[in-house]
Amino acid sequence: MATFTTVGSSIAGISAAVPAVRIDNMEYELLTPSEQQLFVKTTGIRYRHVAGPGQTTGDLCYAAANKLLNKLNWRVEDVDLVIMVSQSPDYFLPATAIILQDRLGMKKSSVALDINLGCSGYVYGLTVITAMMQTGAFKKALLLAGDVSTAATNKKDKSTYPLFGDAGTATALEYNRDYKIAFDLNSDGSGQRAIYIPHGGIRHPIDATTFEEQTLEGGIVRHQRNLWLDGSEVFNFSVREAPTSIQTLMNLTGTSPDDIDYLILHQANKLMDETIRKKLKFPAEKVPYTLHDFGNTSSASIPLTIAHACRNRQALTTKWLLSGFGVGLSWGSAQLTTHQLVLPEILYI
Amino acid sequence: MDSLEIFTEKLLVELDSFPVESLKPDTNYRQLPEWSSMHVLIIIAFCETEYGITVTGEDLRGCSTLRDLHNLLLTRQ
Numbered sequence: 495m496a497t498f499t500t501v502g503s504s505i506a507g508i509s510a511a512v513p514a515v516r517i518d519n520m521e522y523e524l525l526t527p528s529e530q531q532l533f534v535k536t537t538g539i540r541y542r543h544v545a546g547p548g549q550t551t552g553d554l555c556y557a558a559a560n561k562l563l564n565k566l567n568w569r570v571e572d573v574d575l576v577i578m579v580s581q582s583p584d585y586f587l588p589a590t591a592i593i594l595q596d597r598l599g600m601k602k603s604s605v606a607l608d609i610n611l612g613c614s615g616y617v618y619g620l621t622v623i624t625a626m627m628q629t630g631a632f633k634k635a636l637l638l639a640g641d642v643s644t645a646a647t648n649k650k651d652k653s654t655y656p657l658f659g660d661a662g663t664a665t666a667l668e669y670n671r672d673y674k675i676a677f678d679l680n681s682d683g684s685g686q687r688a689i690y691i692p693h694g695g696i697r698h699p700i701d702a703t704t705f706e707e708q709t710l711e712g713g714i715v716r717h718q719r720n721l722w723l724d725g726s727e728v729f730n731f732s733v734r735e736a737p738t739s740i741q742t743l744m745n746l747t748g749t750s751p752d753d754i755d756y757l758i759l760h761q762a763n764k765l766m767d768e769t770i771r772k773k774l775k776f777p778a779e780k781v782p783y784t785l786h787d788f789g790n791t792s793s794a795s796i797p798l799t800i801a802h803a804c805r806n807r808q809a810l811t812t813k814w815l816l817s818g819f820g821v822g823l824s825w826g827s828a829q830l831t832t833h834q835l836v837l838p839e840i841l842y843i
Numbered sequence: 844m845d846s847l848e849i850f851t852e853k854l855l856v857e858l859d860s861f862p863v864e865s866l867k868p869d870t871n872y873r874q875l876p877e878w879s880s881m882h883v884l885i886i887i888a889f890c891e892t893e894y895g896i897t898v899t900g901e902d903l904r905g906c907s908t909l910r911d912l913h914n915l916l917l918t919r920q
Contacts, residue, residue, distance in 0.1 A: 529879055532860055536881050653880065712880050726900025729884055733891050769888045 496679045497746055500624040503635070504673035507836030509562035510663040510801040511554045512543035512788060514842045519656045524649075533656060538764025538785035542659035543842070545642045552584040554662025555638040556597055557843050562664045563598075565838045568634060570599045575635035577623050578608045579615035579793045581821065582642045594638065605632070612689070613760045613820025615639055615793035617828050620665075620816075621677050627669055637665040641792035643721065646691055650707070650715035654723045657763065659789035663797035666836075675830040678743045680735065685823035688727045693718035728820065732766050736819045737773040739827045743815065747829055751776045753813060754829075756804060760818040761785045761795035770817075782807075792820075798840075805837045844894065844920050847913045854909065857889045858882060868910045890916060 519540055520530050534540050545554070555578065563570055576598070578591035585593075589608035600606075605626075611618050616639045623637050640662030647655045693704040704718045716722060736759070744750060751757070757776050759767045764785055771781045782803035784795070791798055796816050804812075812832050819825035845853065851868050855861065861877050872878055883903050890898045896919045898912075906912045 528860065528877070529881075532879060532881050536885060724900070725880070726883055726887060726903070729887055730897060730899055733888070734897065763884075765884055765888050769892055772892050 497677065497742060499674050499676045500621065500628050501674045502630065502669055502671050503624040503627040503667045503675070504670040505830065505832050505835060506666045506668050507562050507566050507838070508663065508665045508797045508801045509558040509565070509838045509841070510661055510794065510798040511557040511561070511841035511843055512659070512661045513545045513549055513554070515544050515546055517542045517544050522652070522656050524652045525656070536763070536765050537657065538783060539657060539789045540786050542644070542656070542789035543661065544644045545660045549642070550584045551580045551582050551640040551642050551662055552590045552593055552597075554642070554660065554843070555590075555640045555664060556594055556662070557841050558640075558662050559594070559598055559636055559638060559664035561838050561841055562666050562836070565836055566666055568666065571601055573598075573600055573604060573634045573636055574632040575605045575623065575626060576600060577606075577619055577635070577637050579611055579619040579637070579639040580608065580641055581610055581612045581615075581792065582645055583608060591638065611822070611824055612641065612792045613762065613795070614818035614822065614824040614826050616796040617677070617816055617818045617826035618679065618824070620675065620828055621679060621826070623667060624675050627667060630669065633669045635667045637667065639663050639665070639793040639797055641794060643790070643792050646719065646721040648707075648716050648720040651720065653712070653714050653725060654721055657790050659791050661788060661791040661794035661798050663794045663801065665797055673831065675828055676743055676747050677826065677828050678739045678746070679826040680739060680824070682823045685727070685731060687722070688724045688731065688823060689821040690722055691719060692722060729766055731823055732762060732819045733769045733773065735825050736770045736817050736827075739819075739825055740774055740815060740817050743827045743829050749829070751780065754780065754815050755809065755812045757781045757815045757817070758796050758799050760820060761788070761790055761799055762820065763790065801837050802840055805839070808835060808837070810834060844917055847910060850913050850916075851909050853893060854886070854889055857885055866909070868913070869908050871907045872909070873907050886912065896920070
């Protein structure tokens, strides 16, 4: 457990972009009508936005970043730092952040780097970017978090295909000594196979066997370049570790659910997130969801939920608790305050 | 821990896709047409929320009736 506070950066705004193509889980033909109903009721996921051919995480984050810069009236040349969080980058190399540094028109003296994390990635991205800003060397920065997870899901895998949607987000941060963010971060690589894509890296390069489909228990079909998900193991992990991390953070800051305006959970599925909420005794109105409209969008789910569900619901000053948990296994929580956060409308591109 | 009857009553509320008359304490729920893998997660969530007891997918593979499940929870109290 790593628990600490960064000082010197505040969040000015958050934006999100999703593909215009929308899939309805009530039309997913591998489930019977009663299974479709049970799936939507249990997971909370009715619709998902899915990237079209050639549409990348970088494209979605670029659109979100451009929209946010315009809305904030920030000049791109004033942005010193861009960090991209994704596990579905545009290329194996170079880093997507560097491609976007050029595409956004950022100066060459700016710093750009990628972080390879998924569901916990937004919290980790906030940690790295605010720790770098604490040095005082960066006055304005962009944290981009997004994934095109659907590129790795098999339509014949009814345990993962209807869960995931695609999204890209941008979070604008500025140097401000008056703000601090508290973090609790954790990792457990012993759970590396609970959520993974077996082939395509150096350990198991793509070969003749990669795309051979296997039929597993329950009629689930996957190949080695698909996302493999152990649903019950991830469920147990999440409902055990996320509440502990959030409670650790509240203990550190001496706060309780009464002091927090919103608890934003990684949008995994409704059953899992509601179990976490109930364990923490957070009132339902403080824990918004976007699962119904967007599904599980991996690293994008926390900022997407803030941008979409809290857009017309925030006070002048808002106190947030954020918690991400999943692939790695990796999990982390952050507690922060924002003032007049700018949240543009979601882009559908 | 609730009695088997109360436990069954509470769990049936969560598993609302099952007709009450079809799911008794000794019914093999895996053989019911309504059974789906989604119910595994519902049972895990129920045990965690209602009793604060963690059961795993592996635990549930060893259970096929509500009585099995209730007995498992009794050993985990």
